[in-house]
Amino acid sequence: xxxxxxxxxxxxxxxxxxxxxxxxxxxxxxxxxxxxxxxxxxxxxxxxxxxxxxxxxxxxxxxxxxxxxxxxxxxxxxxxxxxxxxxxxxxxxxxxxxxxxxxxxxxxxxxxxxxxxxxxxxxxxxxxxxxxxxxxxxxxxxxxxxxxxxxxxxx
Numbered sequence: 001x002x003x004x005x006x007x008x009x010x011x012x013x014x015x016x017x018x019x020x021x022x023x024x025x026x027x028x029x030x031x032x033x034x035x036x037x038x039x040x041x042x043x044x045x046x047x048x049x050x051x052x053x054x055x056x057x058x059x060x061x062x063x064x065x066x067x068x069x070x071x072x073x074x075x076x077x078x079x080x081x082x083x084x085x086x087x088x089x090x091x092x093x094x095x096x097x098x099x100x101x102x103x104x105x106x107x108x109x110x111x112x113x114x115x116x117x118x119x120x121x122x123x124x125x126x127x128x129x130x131x132x133x134x135x136x137x138x139x140x141x142x143x144x145x146x147x148x149x150x151x152x153x154x155x
Contacts, residue, residue: 011072014070015039015068016068017039023057023059028043036067046075062086080126081123085142097145098146101146106148108149
């Protein structure tokens with residue numbers, strides 16, 4: 001429960017902005033510029049902070065970022081790791097999933113690939129309290145819906 005002091009010192013939120021930005025590739029051009037500009041936020045400060053936080057990832061890795069804009073023209077943001085479908089496509093070596101998932105197999109991956117993706121996703125703020133087993137089951141479900149078959153070992 002929040003204390004009275006915390007409640008009184010909260011800043012009013014103007015908006016919550018969700019973007020997908022390439023790692024180390026935030027520029028004040030679209031899509032970042034117009035999204036932040038309409039709330040009069042400092043574009044260069046966001047770009048520098050975002051690029052510093054995401055420099056450990058390969059460039060062009062799509063990063064989901066949630067920006068909370070406050071009414072006093074300040075902001076906070078949190079960066080999530082790339083989506084599970086992006087990791088699955090990279091592991092399978094395909095551009096897109098199957099157009100008919102339960103009928104046509106787009107590619108095949110191993111349980112080891114699923115485990116490695118689950119370890120990466122466990123560092124996400126929303127998944128940090130989930131077990132590796134439950135994250136892996138979710139990843140296998142996503143793979144099945146994309147037409148990617150999960151095997152114990154590749155033949």
